[in-house]
Amino acid sequence: MAPVLEVSNLSTVFHTRRGLVRAVQNVSFSVNAGETLAIVGESGCGKTITALSLLRLIPMPPGEIVSGSVKVDGTDLLKLSDAEMRRARGKQIAMIFQEPMTALNPLLTIGRQIAEMVTLHDGLGRKAARDRAVEMLNHVKIPEPERRAREYPHQMSGGMRQRAMIAMALACKPKVLVADEPTTALDVTIQAQILDLIGDLRREFGTAVVLITHDLGVVAETANRVVVMYAGRKVEEAPVGEVFANPKHPYMTGLMSSIPRVASARGLTGVDATARLTEIPGIVPPLINLPPGCAFSPRCTRSEAQCTTTLPELELKAPDHLAACWRA
Amino acid sequence: MLSYIIRRLLLMVVTLFGVSIAIFLLLRIVPGNIADILFDSAGLIDPAEKKKIVADLGLDLPLPMQYAQWIGGLLRGDLGFSYVSEKPVIDEILPRIPITARLAGFAMLFSITMGVPLGVISAVRQNSGTDYGLRILSLSGLSLPSFWLGLLILMAFVHYSGTIPIYDRNASGWNWWMLQLIPAAAVGFRSAALIMRLTRSSMLEVLRQDYVRTARSKGLSDGAVTYDHALRNAVLPVITVIGVEAAFLMGGLIVTETVFNIPGVARFLVEAIRWRDYPMVQNLVMFIAFVVVTVNLLVDLAYMLVDPRIRYGS
Structure with a gap:
């Protein structure tokens, strides 16, 4: 594959x-x-x-x-x-961010923020995009997705917002x-x-x-x-x-x-x-x-002279296991 | 919501009451009344006549009584008579209000339509030549007093067309627009500069926010990110300033009406103050205070429309 x-x-x-x-x-x-x-x-x-x-x-x-x-x-x-x-x-390629509290626009409804993306990429009309937004909110297990879609980020908890964020990121698959x-x-x-x-x-x-x-x-x-x-x-x-x-x-x-x-x-x-x-x-x-040399060497308990002068390359240290270290 | 508006309206009454006391006392503190001025400058000499004028106008009554008379009349809708023209105050003010209101409206419109877009451009192209140019422009807007700017505009007119735009209440078409817009630009330039600076800094702040990055990560165009996601947030503090500027506008209107010879209430107010025309000044100030307080209420309500996080009331 x-x-x-x-x-x-x-x-x-x-x-x-x-x-x-x-x-x-x-x-x-x-x-x-x-x-x-x-x-x-x-x-x-x-x-x-x-x-x-x-x-x-x-x-x-x-x-x-x-x-x-x-x-x-x-x-x-x-x-x-x-x-x-x-x-x-x-x-x-879509992204979800660390801070669900600040990563959503506070002035736009959750539904609109999801629908906006669907309209943009999949060319759906207003109604269809809105339905997709609700469907996605349902998908990320937000209860009452119809109502939540009309709400603003500040009306949701952190976990709920992160769910909404995920719904948004995955809305266009x-x-x-x-x-x-x-x-x-x-x-x-x-x-x-x-x-x-x-x-x-x-x-x-x-x-x-x-x-x-x-x-x-x-x-x-x-x-x-x-x-x-x-x-x-x-x-x-x-x-x-x-x-x-x-x-x-x-x-x-x-x-x-x-x-x-x-x-x-x-x-x-x-x-x-x-x-x-x-x-x-x-x-x-x-x-x-x-x-x-190796950037970790100043903090490394096992560092030697070679570590501070020459950068170790990534090498196979075991089957399917790469590491960049002189001492590994 | 409704209870909030009712509470604000009650607060407005309190504010206006305070303004009425302030303007009433200030006028009495300023040395001289109309009788003194008539005797000092208009050449009347008979002390008996002066006494009669003072008594006729009720200027010899105790202050609380004078105040009660004025407010009593105001509440009944009777604004009294002008000391100078001896006509009802209402008849003097009413025809002049639309002239000033139009000028103020155009000035506000000018400052918003110039300030906000230029501020956005300045922020989006931060540290570019365009940004520096616009920042110099806005700095000059803040430093140029409006009477000086008005004079410069007049001089430019004389220089290039040999004429001065004279106020003409029968003007039409192109002339009418020029007579509205040029003074409006002179008044609004300062506010435009302020709004531009504020929009710029507010935009720069908002463009760094996480949700703007989120909007980009969704594949939105720069325009959609800037106007749909960022500007909506950046405009909140600008709305506040628009409310405050509405009050500051008055100062600019007075000088601009003088410079451009516009027969509005602002210039008329200064004239009335010079004559210690108490009924005229008091009622005009009350009217202006009413407008400013109302604009600020509208601004707060506008806030609520733009920002769903703000909910007034219980």
Whole structure:
């Protein structure tokens, strides 16, 4: 099966007064229809910029996608004209955002915000678009969809808004759905519902999902494959079971030992569930003027001389398991 | 909703009551009354005659009594007589109101139709040449007093056509429009500049919001994103300012009516103040206050129409 979404060597930079910020460097991954790929990493590691780059929503200037390709069903989105890209957004590739409180327009009804998209891409009339909006709200299990469609975002709870957001993103049945931390702003109980919903719709519509998250619990529950990002680069990629069972990159190991609950809950052996919670010392380095060598080396407990001088390439460390580390 | 409007109307009555006391007292604090002025400048010399004028006009009564007489009349719809022309105040004011109202209306219309679109363009093309040009224009609009701008316009007319646009109540067609629009532009330029600046900053703020990015992610065109999603949100603070500007407009009207020789109420008010024509000034000020308060109520109601999050009342 050919992957629906194929991203190769994507690099996005920001031209700032202080210098060139390499937010995303040479990132590649692919997702099949009906599958979920999780991109994980700390804040500032380039996850969101990667997501926005897929839809070409990076503010330009100062941002610029300098190289790579983003192919949806073989069409490279980065080569499309602006008008063609607009037609692709929402129809080929749609996005849901982190903050359901601010991601919906406060002055337009939910129904109108969904219908607007259907009218635009599927050329439906007013009435038909409205019906589709109600149908989609019903689909995301919002009770009384007729009434809710006439309501404004402020009349809904956070979970309800995120459902509406998902209804909107899936209204035109896009091939790829990019979900940028869709549950971070929600209550834990609502989180599970939203993730289940995304999972159900993914199976039903055969959508390829790119899930951006920093929550390894979410990853374990929903993803098929995992891409680990650090300082703008992909440092590890493997199927979800493999990553948790056998993490290669010290960064991933570190992330997992900061959340021992995940491993113990799934009966995986990556870390000892009874061990004291550990943290990764330090923070993600600023992406301006990164030193040569591995960007993680200053925080890495296993770093050696070679790590600080030469950048490790991504290599197969096990079957279907890529990692970029000299010590793995 | 209805209870809110009723509450606002009651509040309006309180405000107008306050205005009536303020203008009544202010006029009495200003040195001299009409009798003094007649004697000082118009050359009357007989003290008995002065006393008679003061007594006739009731200016020797205690202040609370004078106030009660005025308000009593006002509530019965009797505005009294002008001290100067000795005609009923209502007959003096009524024909002049449409002239000023039209000028104010056109000025407001000018400031909104100029300010909002130019502000949007300025924001959408932030830091471009167009943006800088428009920002200089709006800065000059805020710094140019309207009488100076009016004079510049008049001078330009003299220079290029050799004539001055003189107010003519029988003007028609092109001339009528010119006589309306040129003074209106002079009055409204300041408001236009203010609205432009505000729209620009408000738009810049809104364009950074998440929901604008969401709108883009849906594949909407730049136009739909800017006007349908962003401007609707950005226009909220602009509506507030339009309400405030309605009050400020009065100052601009006074000088502009003077510069362009327009026989409206604004210039007439200044004339009445100079003569200490109490009934005239008091009633005109009450009328203006009424208009300003009403406009502000309408602005608040307009807010509710645009923003569903705002619901007044219980």
